Amino acid sequence: xxxxxxxxxxxxxxxxxxxxxxxxxxxxxxxxxxxxxxxxxxxxxxxxxxxxxxxxxxxxxxxxxxxxxxxxxxxxxxxxxxxxxxxxxxxxxxxxxxxxxxxxxxxxxxxxxxxxxxxxxxxxxxxxxxxxxxxxxxxxxxxxxxxxxxxxxxxxxxxxxxxxxxxxxxxxxxxxxxxxxxxxxxxxxxxxxxxxxxxxxxxxxxxxxxxxxxxxxxxxxxxxxxxxxxxxxxxxxxxxxxxxxxxxxxxxxxxxxxxxxxxxxxxxxxxxxxxxxxxxxxxxxxxxxxxxxxxxxxxxxxxxxxxxxxxxxxxxxxxxxxxxxxxxxxxxxxxxxxxxxxxxxxxxxxxxxxxxxxxxxxxxxxxxxxxxxxxxxxxxxxxxxxxxxxxxxxxxxxxxxxxxxxxxxxxxxxxxxxxxxxxxxxxxxxxxxxxxxxxxxxxxxxxxxxxxxxxxxxxxxxxxxxxxxxxxxxxxxxxxxxxxxxxxxxxxxxxxxxxxxxxxxxxxxxxxxxxxxx
Amino acid sequence: xxxxxxxxxxxxxxxxxxxxxxxxxxxxxxxxxxxxxxxxxxxxxxxxxxxxxxxxxxxxxxxxxxxxxxxxxxxxxxxxxxxxxxxxxxxxxxxxxxxxxxxxxxxxxxxxxxxxxxxxxxxxxxxxxxxxxxxxxxxxxxxxxxxxxxxxxxxxx
Numbered sequence: 168x169x170x171x172x173x174x175x176x177x178x179x180x181x182x183x184x185x186x187x188x189x190x191x192x193x194x195x196x197x198x199x200x201x202x203x204x205x206x207x208x209x210x211x212x213x214x215x216x217x218x219x220x221x222x223x224x225x226x227x228x229x230x231x232x233x234x235x236x237x238x239x240x241x242x243x244x245x246x247x248x249x250x251x252x253x254x255x256x257x258x259x260x261x262x263x264x265x266x267x268x269x270x271x272x273x274x275x276x277x278x279x280x281x282x283x284x285x286x287x288x289x290x291x292x293x294x295x296x297x298x299x300x301x302x303x304x305x306x307x308x309x310x311x312x313x314x315x316x317x318x319x320x321x322x323x324x325x326x327x328x329x330x331x332x333x334x335x336x337x338x339x340x341x342x343x344x345x346x347x348x349x350x351x352x353x354x355x356x357x358x359x360x361x362x363x364x365x366x367x368x369x370x371x372x373x374x375x376x377x378x379x380x381x382x383x384x385x386x387x388x389x390x391x392x393x394x395x396x397x398x399x400x401x402x403x404x405x406x407x408x409x410x411x412x413x414x415x416x417x418x419x420x421x422x423x424x425x426x427x428x429x430x431x432x433x434x435x436x437x438x439x440x441x442x443x444x445x446x447x448x449x450x451x452x453x454x455x456x457x458x459x460x461x462x463x464x465x466x467x468x469x470x471x472x473x474x475x476x477x478x479x480x481x482x483x484x485x486x487x488x489x490x491x492x493x494x495x496x497x498x499x500x501x502x503x504x505x506x507x508x509x510x511x512x513x514x515x516x517x518x519x520x521x522x523x524x525x526x527x528x529x530x531x532x533x534x535x536x537x538x539x540x541x542x543x544x545x546x547x548x549x550x551x552x553x554x555x556x557x558x559x560x561x562x563x564x565x566x567x568x569x570x571x572x573x574x575x576x577x578x579x580x581x582x583x584x585x586x587x588x589x590x591x592x593x594x595x596x597x598x599x600x601x602x603x604x605x606x607x608x609x610x611x612x613x614x615x616x617x618x619x620x621x622x623x624x625x626x627x628x629x630x631x632x633x634x635x636x637x638x639x640x641x642x643x644x645x646x647x648x649x650x651x652x653x654x655x656x657x658x659x660x661x662x663x664x665x666x667x668x669x670x671x672x673x674x675x676x677x678x679x680x681x682x683x684x685x
Numbered sequence: 686x687x688x689x690x691x692x693x694x695x696x697x698x699x700x701x702x703x704x705x706x707x708x709x710x711x712x713x714x715x716x717x718x719x720x721x722x723x724x725x726x727x728x729x730x731x732x733x734x735x736x737x738x739x740x741x742x743x744x745x746x747x748x749x750x751x752x753x754x755x756x757x758x759x760x761x762x763x764x765x766x767x768x769x770x771x772x773x774x775x776x777x778x779x780x781x782x783x784x785x786x787x788x789x790x791x792x793x794x795x796x797x798x799x800x801x802x803x804x805x806x807x808x809x810x811x812x813x814x815x816x817x818x819x820x821x822x823x824x825x826x827x828x829x830x831x832x833x834x835x836x837x838x839x840x841x842x
Contacts, residue, residue, distance in 0.1 A: 184815050187827030215814035355770030358811040393717075393754050394810050396823055429708075432717055434752025437808060451712030452744075453751040469709065511814060513775035518814025541776065550771055554808075586772045586813065597771070604808065610751075 174203045175249040176224040180280070181208035182365050183397040184358065189237055190219040196240035197221065202249055210366020212280035213520030214267055216541075222262055225251035231259040267517065267536060272498065274506045275483045276359075276522045279366035285404055287412050290369045296414070298485030302377045303422040310381040311337055314484065317492035318504025323349055323440075323477030324552065324581040324657075326503075326570045329484075332474060335464035336382040339472035344384040346375050346474045347449065347467070348481055350391040350398070351433050351440040354553025356584030359508040359520060360478035364391070364398040367482075368405035369414075372428060374481035376419060377488055378474050379426040387428040388468070390445050393435050402430050437608040441656045442475045444610060455610050456656045477582070479508055500526035503569035503580075513550075513586035514540045530564025532585055544589035548597075548673065552581025554604055555661035557668035558597060577668065579661070594673035599627045601665040609658060616659025619650045623666065631678045640677075643670075697722060698730045702737040712738060712748055716755050725756045761796040761803035765837060766820040769806045772813035781817055781834050782806070788838055802838060 179185075179194040198206050212220060217233035221243075230251040232243060239257060246255040259265055273279075282289035290296070302310045315330025336344060348371065352360040364371060375387045391399050406428055409415040417425045431449055433439050439448045443457035446468050467473025483505065487495045495505045503525035509532055511518045516538035521527075533539070533549055540546055548558045557578035559566070566576055573580045588597075602623030609616045623646055629639045647663035654660040670677060692700070701718045705711040715734065719726050726749055735742045749755045767782050782793075785804055789797050793806040812818040815827035821837050829837075 183825050184812050184827060187812050187818065187825040188815055218815065352811060353809055355809045356772045356813045357809075358813055361811040394807060394820075397825075431713065433754075434713060434716075435754040435807075436752050448713060449710055451710035451748070453747050512772040512816070513813065515814065554771060584772075584813070586775060588775045592775070597774075600771070600774070608808070 174205055176205045176207060177249070178207045178209045178222040178224070178229065179219060180211040181284070181397075181401075182211035182218075182362060183395070184215050184362075185211050185218040185220070186397070188218050188234070192237040193219045193221060193235050193240060196237045197244075200240060200244040200249070202244065204249065207283050209282065210279040210284050211362060211519075212262065212268060213276065213362065213522075214265065214517070215519035216517045217259070221248070223248055223251050227251065227261065229262045231262040231265065232257045233259060271522050272506050272524055273522050274486050274495070274498075275370075275479055275508055276363065276367075276520060277486070278370065279362060279520075282367065284366050284368055284401060285408060287369070287408050290367075294489065295369055295485070296373060296420075298488035299373045299377055299380075299414075300420065302380055302488045303420060303424065307337055307381045307383060310377065310488065313492045314381070314487060315492075317487045317495040318499070318502070319480065319483055319487060319495065320503070320570070321477055322479035322483070322507070322582065323442075324354075324579070326580070329476060329480055332464050332476070333378065333381050335462070336384070336472045336474050339465050341472050343386070343469075344382055344472045344474075345468045346378045346382070346384045346387040347446070347476075348375055348387070348389040348478055349440065349442060349445055349475055350389050350395075350478045351445055352395075352478070352582070353392060353437040353440045354555075354582050354584055356512045356550065356586035357510050357553060357582045358512070359510050359583065361395050361398050362520060363478055363482050363508075364395070365401050368402050369409065370482045370485055371402075371478055372405060372409050372414065374484035375428060376415065376424070376426050377484050378476070378481060380419075380422075380424050382472070382474055384474065385425055385427065387426060388449055389428070389430050390433060390439070390449055391430060392433040392439075399430060399432055406430065436610075437604075438610045438658055441658060443656070445475070446473070453610070455612050456658075458655060479582075498524040500524070500567065500569050501571055503571065507568065507580070507583050509568065509583045509585060511537045511585050511587070514542055514589050515587045516541050516543075525569045526567050528564060529559065529566045529568060529585070530561070532568065533564065533587055537585075537587060540587060540589040542589045542591075544591065546587055547590040547592055548588045548594060548669075550586045550588070550597075550665065551584070552579040553584050554601060555579075555657060555664055556581050556584075557664050558594065558672060559668065560672045563672075577664070577671075579664070594669040594676040595627065595631050595678065596676075598666045598669040598677075599624055599631075601662055601669075602627060605658060605662040613653070613655040613659060615650045615653040616655070616662070619646055619654075619659060620662060622646060623650075623662070627666075627677075633678050636678070640670075694723075694727060694729055695733055698733045699737060702734065712740070712745070713752075716749065716752075720755060725759050728757055758796075761800050763801060764803045764805060764822055766805040766807040766810075767834075768808070768810050768812070768816065768818040768820075770809040770813075772809070773816040773818055776816045778817040781819065781829065781831060784831055784834060785838060788835065
């Protein structure tokens with residue numbers, strides 16, 4: 168233990184979720200506690216119900232306290248927190264021994280919450296750059312082959328094999344190629360991209376640099392949504408440091424690779440999370456979805472071959488290159504290899520980040536990790552995969568979290584977000600919201616999405632009001648089929664998923680009238 | 686930016702454009718910079734941007750109106766954005782939204798007549814395990830109770 172009088176190292180997260188519940192005020196209170204302390208603003212460990220989570224470094228490892236309110240700090244310090252004393256109700260013991268965290272397989276999130284996100288020294292001391300160094304010792308073809316072998320699939324939601332995409336870009340002949348990171352994490356219930364960018368930004372930078380080497384790109388863009396000001400600031404600072412360290416710019420790590428990286432900020436449009444819409448936005452235009460083909464790998468940003476990958480996809484690449492593709496592929500089930508960073512949100516007792524191999528059941532996530540609802544009422548519905556994902560009842564809690572099993576159940580894993588609702592939820596209202604959201608956020612390019620969403624709201628209103636119920640249920644079914652089959656992108660194409668799943672699993676919420684018997 | 690005595694709108698816009706001259710697809714970064722500098726994109730800036738970037742006025746207008754972030758009128762002295770996405774709905778966001786509208790007497794996207802508060806909706810602030818979430822002048826708040834929201838809507842100045 169730190170003897171009294173010595174400088175104690177205290178970790179108070181800078182993650183925006185922690186800040187949203189008072190971490191800055193806690194950090195100030197710790198700094199003013201009357202003892203010399205070194206306050207490190209780390210990322211969050213992902214146990215968000217415990218935020219602000221304060222950790223104190225001791226010879227026995229880091230000791231956790233949480234959730235700590237600013238007014239708790241004085242009492243904690245008096246009880247010996249700065250020496251790691253356990254004699255306080257808020258003491259959680261050694262952080263690494265908290266079973267919620269210990270039982271996870273942290274690969275992409277291995278450094279998040281552990282290091283100072285903006286310390287280059289911390290990054291290297293915790294294994295940073297070993298993936299990039301190894302990649303630069305291999306040929307681009309070998310790097311692409313390793314990413315393919317790892318089985319890594321796009322974590323943005325579509326699950327397309329990353330290695331195949333990279334191979335297409337590598338083989339495309341062009342003077343200028345781009346690597347674009349889609350950090351427009353607009354799905355409600357997802358926050359892993361944000362937490363990685365705020366908690367370990369160098370990992371994303373390293374992953375993009377490896378991608379640049381693998382495909383022959385010289386320029387990269389991270390497209391971050393404007394709703395994430397902290398992530399934007401952290402990335403910009405990290406990129407500045409990376410240039411200073413020779414990790415970006417001309418002759419990266421004294422290799423032949425030159426790679427420039429820029430942050431671009433979105434404009435508050437959900438549709439820009441769709442990759443072609445994002446590319447239009449990066450070009451300075453309205454975020455109108457493009458028809459595919461041509462695929463972005465061949466004609467992407469400014470018509471040049473472009474890798475477009477999600478934050479978690481690119482953030483997983485350094486580990487794959489550092490430890491070899493087999494270590495990653497050994498995790499997971501079926502064609503869903505490696506880990507997924509699941510995010511538990513909504514009405515949940517223990518929300519946060521659960522990184523674990525694919526194959527864990529939905530029920531395990533919601534009940535064992537999540538601990539049920541925050542309100543204490545029974546769980547009624549869970550939406551998986553964002554606003555375009557299915558609503559599932561507790562009877563589907565046996566579903567394993569993998570791309571294929573979810574697809575077979577008319578649902579999707581998407582970006583790994585799990586939003587929990589208790590028994591007060593009105594599922595017709597949620598179905599209506601799905602259509603309302605689509606109407607608000609559609610880019611307007613194709614008719615099924617632009618007009619269909621508006622009609623969807625109207626039809627659901629009529630069904631709930633009991634107006635021509637049978638006829639309108641049929642209209643809604645037809646409309647959903649048309650949007651699914653006829654829309655240009657996933658916005659219109661998947662909006663029916665929450666609507667149809669709500670109807671299928673919770674039909675009683677959609678009103679019943681005497682007309683039923685007709 | 687070198688600051689010199691009060692510049693005209695045109696000078697300010699042109700100097701912002703000059704700073705982004707080397708950016709690819711510079712219109713969005715420029716519009717963000719204009720918002721940062723002036724709080725909104727004055728319609729009078731549209732022809733200047735079109736001229737500087739060799740775009741049509743319709744192109745510039747189209748981009749400004751496509752993105753929720755870019756507004757053409759000045760915001761209130763305080764901007765309060767309430768998350769209306771599913772994860773926050775599950776923990777009482779609709780109640781917060783109704784309270785705010787009732788208290789301020791305005792709807793989403795509107796500013797109180799005295800210019801003190803602009804109320805906006807937002808779909809997800811990435812704070813889904815610690816909702817309901819509200820953003821006040823760019824600062825994020827989580828686990829917001831109705832009483833806390835009332836405090837945020839108080840007009841300080």
